[in-house]
Amino acid sequence: MESADRLLSMDLRAGDDDWSPTPHGHWLAQMIAESDLVRGRDVLELGAGVANHTILIHRKGAASIVATEITEELLVTAQANFERNCGEDAEIEFRVADWLSTPGRFDTVVSNPPFCQSGKQNRRYFIDSLILDAHKRLRPLGELIFIQSSMADFGETERLMDRNGFDVEVVGTTSGPFRDYYFEDQRFMEEIEGVEGAYELRDGFYHEHLRVYRGRLREWAPHTNAHLPGRT
Numbered sequence: 196m197e198s199a200d201r202l203l204s205m206d207l208r209a210g211d212d213d214w215s216p217t218p219h220g221h222w223l224a225q226m227i228a229e230s231d232l233v234r235g236r237d238v239l240e241l242g243a244g245v246a247n248h249t250i251l252i253h254r255k256g257a258a259s260i261v262a263t264e265i266t267e268e269l270l271v272t273a274q275a276n277f278e279r280n281c282g283e284d285a286e287i288e289f290r291v292a293d294w295l296s297t298p299g300r301f302d303t304v305v306s307n308p309p310f311c312q313s314g315k316q317n318r319r320y321f322i323d324s325l326i327l328d329a330h331k332r333l334r335p336l337g338e339l340i341f342i343q344s345s346m347a348d349f350g351e352t353e354r355l356m357d358r359n360g361f362d363v364e365v366v367g368t369t370s371g372p373f374r375d376y377y378f379e380d381q382r383f384m385e386e387i388e389g390v391e392g393a394y395e396l397r398d399g400f401y402h403e404h405l406r407v408y409r410g411r412l413r414e415w416a417p418h419t420n421a422h423l424p425g426r427t
């Protein structure tokens with residue numbers, strides 16, 4: 196088996212407007228590298244950024260990959276990085292898409308969803324959306340894999356996943372110091388005061404915890420008289 200270090204070694208290039216990987220992205224990558232979460236699976240990756248996970252998903256032997264970004268410009272970076280690291284002939288489809296608004300059914304949805312800088316009134320919007328709607332992109336028994344900070348409320352995520360038909364497993368946890376930009380958003384700093392276990396102070400320094408979640412859709416069928424015209 197290839198070592199995680201080798202799998203994680205890549206030549207990534209990014210412009211000023213691209214999302215350069217943070218500790219969240221690094222930890223999700225570590226968990227994908229050390230596991231068989233994507234091997235042999237049809238994977239939809241949402242918000243590919245600079246393709247740090249896309250490259251890894253390919254290297255870990257996904258059966259197919261669809262990788263998305265919100266704009267064409269961001270997707271160009273992802274595609275260039277992917278081709279530089281995986282070759283121009285590697286099978287993949289890149290799509291501009293607004294989160295889950297893209298067609299198809301997949302075995303696995305993978306994401307590092309925006310949170311602190313989600314730009315939404317409900318900062319958890321992209322996490323909530325994944326939990327509520329990923330089933331529309333997943334095949335029966337499909338899996339949702341994503342990373343989340345303690346600041347986004349682990350308890351809320353686990354309750355919501357259970358309520359929406361996912362068996363929840365924590366693939367891996369880690370922790371690390373706050374990023375500088377957290378402190379620059381006063382409202383964010385106020386919001387996290389209302390979240391149980393949002394952070395830990397170590398020697399006076401703020402630390403967040405990170406969890407990679409694996410949600411497996413439970414077997415389920417709507418009751419035969421359910422009012423479901425579209426059946427999704």
Ligand SMILES: C[S@@+](CC[C@H](N)C(=O)[O-])C[C@H]1O[C@@H](n2cnc3c(N)ncnc32)[C@H](O)[C@@H]1O
Nearest residue numbers: 214216220242243244264265292293294307309
């Ligand atoms: C936290 S970054 C993660 C990037 C990369 N996957 C990583 O882990 O380093 C979130 C990514 O989602 C993208 N994004 C934001 N809103 C989106 C949307 N509505 N649909 C698809 N992608 C979106 C951003 O451009 C950004 O690249």
